[in-house]
Amino acid sequence: MLLTLDEVVTRIDSEGLTVSQAQLIYFAEQQWVRALQEEGSWYFDEQDAARARLICELRQDMAINDEAVPLVLRLLDQVYALRGLLGDVQQVLRQLPAEERAEIEDKLRAALES
CATH class of the missing domain: 1.10.1660 (Multidrug-efflux Transporter Regulator; Chain: A; Domain 2)
Known part of the structure; x- marks a missing residue:
């Protein structure tokens, strides 16, 4: 509408x-x-x-x-796009067997902690 x-x-x-x-x-x-x-x-x-x-x-x-509004909007658009991409990754991960999913989650945790 x-x-x-x-x-x-x-x-x-x-x-x-x-x-x-x-x-x-x-x-x-x-x-x-x-x-x-x-x-x-x-x-x-x-x-x-x-x-x-x-x-x-x-x-x-x-x-x-x-002058800063276009920059802020562009950055926010990138954040929203990344959130969408992460949602897609989560859906793919949910479809994996539990063992593979756990291995990937462990690697992601380790990467975030470093």
């Missing part, structure tokens, strides 16, 4: 943060979010609305300036 500019502003404001329509458009123009512009109106999916909220939090609560 796509959300309008007004809906995203209302949602973010209701969570104790402050954002204007102009700021959300700026986020889209900077390609920090992938909002869709159609017939002069902006639309956001749930993921981009959440990302806009995160950007507001970074800027307001953590005092991250606009």
Whole structure:
């Protein structure tokens, strides 16, 4: 479901943060979010609305300036991608026989402790 500019502003404001329509458009123009512009109106999916909220939090609560926002977003995207990859690895490990799984887990523990 796509959300309008007004809906995203209302949602973010209701969570104790402050954002204007102009700021959300700026986020889209900077390609920090992938909002869709159609017939002069902006639309956001749930993921981009959440990302806009995160950007507001970074800027307001953590005092991250606009020059640093792309770097922080890129790093967070990498963290999320790594978490997904680790989830995939866990699924593969669960499918291994118990003896092989235990051996791999022991090696992982040893690597983390060094």
